[in-house]
Amino acid sequence: MTQTARNRSTLRSVVTVICLCAGPWLAVPPTRAQLISFPKQDLIDYTSPNPFDRLPDGRPKVPDELIERARGLSSEEVWAVLEEKGYRNQYADGFHVLYPGKTMVGRAFTVQFMPARSDVDDVAKAKAKANGLSKLTNQTAIDLLQPGDVLVVDLFGKKVNGTIVGDNLFYYVMKATRSGGLVVDGSVRDLDGISEIDMPAYFRAVDPTPIGNVMLSGINIPVRIGGVTVMPGDLVVGDREGIYFVPPQLVKDVLDRADEIHVHDEWTKKKFDEGKYKSSEIYGSPSDPKLQEEYKDYLKRRLEEIRKQRSSK
Numbered sequence: 001m002t003q004t005a006r007n008r009s010t011l012r013s014v015v016t017v018i019c020l021c022a023g024p025w026l027a028v029p030p031t032r033a034q035l036i037s038f039p040k041q042d043l044i045d046y047t048s049p050n051p052f053d054r055l056p057d058g059r060p061k062v063p064d065e066l067i068e069r070a071r072g073l074s075s076e077e078v079w080a081v082l083e084e085k086g087y088r089n090q091y092a093d094g095f096h097v098l099y100p101g102k103t104m105v106g107r108a109f110t111v112q113f114m115p116a117r118s119d120v121d122d123v124a125k126a127k128a129k130a131n132g133l134s135k136l137t138n139q140t141a142i143d144l145l146q147p148g149d150v151l152v153v154d155l156f157g158k159k160v161n162g163t164i165v166g167d168n169l170f171y172y173v174m175k176a177t178r179s180g181g182l183v184v185d186g187s188v189r190d191l192d193g194i195s196e197i198d199m200p201a202y203f204r205a206v207d208p209t210p211i212g213n214v215m216l217s218g219i220n221i222p223v224r225i226g227g228v229t230v231m232p233g234d235l236v237v238g239d240r241e242g243i244y245f246v247p248p249q250l251v252k253d254v255l256d257r258a259d260e261i262h263v264h265d266e267w268t269k270k271k272f273d274e275g276k277y278k279s280s281e282i283y284g285s286p287s288d289p290k291l292q293e294e295y296k297d298y299l300k301r302r303l304e305e306i307r308k309q310r311s312s313k
Contacts, residue, residue, distance in 0.1 A: 055146065066255060075244065096205070107148050171197050185225050
């Protein structure tokens with residue numbers, strides 16, 4: 001085993017998360033706070049509906065071909081399925097968006113920081129040192145990234161000293177994830193340099209200070225981004241409006257429904273282009289029985305064409 005591999009294995013065994021919990025991670029008064037770990041088997045248990053293979057770290061591995069399909073998704077298409085399935089807390093917005101015209105898609109690699117507390121941090125550092133790690137920093141997590149990952153960081157909205165990366169580490173993330181992306185409920189620095197690097201990013205603020213006065217409290221654990229509980233391995237889909245975190249078991253449903261929505265929108269605009277109908281006669285569904293049959297035939301034909309074209313690639 002190489003030294004890098006040993007470090008990765010060691011890190012997974014020593015990184016811990018402070019959790020204020022009544023259930024696995026529901027907030028309760030601080031007096032009942034517990035220091036817990038989130039080992040690989042727990043990750044597998046809590047993501048058991050996952051229909052796909054898993055990465056070596058235990059995260060669900062949404063297939064690369066589905067990730068590529070997801071690059072054509074819009075927020076509305078994702079919302080339609082999540083709303084129907086009862087997942088109403090999967091969307092976060094209010095970020096600065098580095099590339100509004102570039103869709104971000106990838107598997108969530110989650111990281112959590114908490115405000116520094118010396119007695120807790122001292123224990124974490126001692127455990128890390130005992131297992132061969134000199135320190136626990138933002139780079140500890142960044143060095144574990146894989147192709148297809150989106151780095152999702154809970155930095156509790158911190159601006160000053162909440163800068164997960166500057167342009168150099170942002171460049172490293174881009175190379176390690178192959179332009180996967182970054183979501184941070186916190187800040188970044190060196191925006192001029194970051195803006196020249198071809199990778200999507202969503203961040204709350206920009207600040208010149210380096211990261212500090214925080215402690216790394218968890219890697220690939222459930223984290224909160226805005227009003228969303230993000231699980232490691234969720235499919236992350238970001239556009240100019242905001243970010244969706246899609247549970248792996250719903251990815252195929254979302255993509256299939258998106259095909260139907262694309263065809264519906266295509267047919268609707270074609271009918272508008274004819275100039276013969278009022279909007280209410282066509283959108284959201286045609287009122288005339290003949291138009292309804294026309295749309296059903298069009299939908300069937302176009303879905304067959306889309307799937308045939310996709311299977312030939």
